[in-house]
Amino acid sequence: MGILNLGNNPCSLESKALIDQEISYEIEMNDTPRVLSIQSHVVSGYVGNKSATLPLQLLGFDVDVINSVQFSNHTGYKVTKGPILSDTDLDELIQGLAINGLDTYSHLLTGYIGSPQVLNRIASLVSDLKSKNPHLIYVCDPVMGDNGKLYVRSELLPIYKELVTIADIITPNQFEVELLTDKKVSTIEDAWDAIDILHQRGCKTVVISSTEFGNDDYLVAMASSHADGHRRALTINIPKLPTSFTGTGDLFAALILAWMHKTNNLKSALENSINTLQAVLKKTWDYAKAVGDSRHNMELKLVQSKNLIENPQRVVFAVDVNKS
Ligand SMILES: Nc1ncnc2c1ncn2[C@@H]1O[C@H](COP(=O)(O)OP(=O)(O)O)[C@@H](O)[C@H]1O
């Protein structure tokens, strides 16, 4: 806006300062990370892209959104209605972006995808986007189900088993780890074994959003990465709220993406993500307790948590685990 006022005396010191300021804004804009996020959209509530977009934007990302479904609400309500994106719809959107030169991204994030045909397109999309930006990070949240129940079609599983091998970061929950590895995960050692299987298949960073091994007080999130021949393995205990939420996995994947980019440090990324989630969930649960815990009242209180997302307060901390 300074530039518009420069007409009269473009050589003055003041105007030069304004021009310098404009240039630095422009550089900042060019440096802004750009995420292509392919997940569900819900008209009402906060899952999928509705859960991921605002936090990514608040943390400084431009977010380009493709809605894999447009549902009235998440699948936990009495009914869920709305259209599912087809593979030809996806192809058209990607083509439009490519023709206009809009397909250079720093990150690709995929979450809830309702159709096997669309999920089948993601591997080639990853390689196309990596040909535009070889440094692109692909974060795959293999959204399939929770607590032993699938909430997507079972044909998605074999496709995810392939897809996670080309992802840079994956963020499954405990049930999804079991599905991906065909391995029952009943103890923390089972979980480390499953993580090793996923590393052996090619995934560099595995973050399990939560595990539960019979402890009523804590969930445990686990993170492990192999980078430049160096292994880092972490766990973090999460005080458990006595209820269940929806959209938390989607928020978690978005936060991990954002904080990995901002800190380039698995421990900080895990701590910031978990602490943000705890603050958002506490706000959500306090509200639901006060007004009644209907599905609608249990939707994440994201908008109300703007400051907590921007400035996570670290209350719980990750610990290193010795793994070779
Ligand atoms: N009942 C709960 N109490 C405390 N934190 C929770 C609870 N449910 C979810 N979370 C938080 O949300 C994150 C993601 O939840 P999770 O259930 O693992 O994902 P998903 O929705 O994919 O199943 C966890 O890491 C945890 O921080």
Ligand SMILES: Cc1ncc(COP(=O)(O)O)c(CN)c1O
């Ligand atoms: C449309 C939709 N999108 C995404 C999700 C995933 O939610 P969560 O983050 O809790 O795994 C759900 C949960 N059933 C859903 O119904």
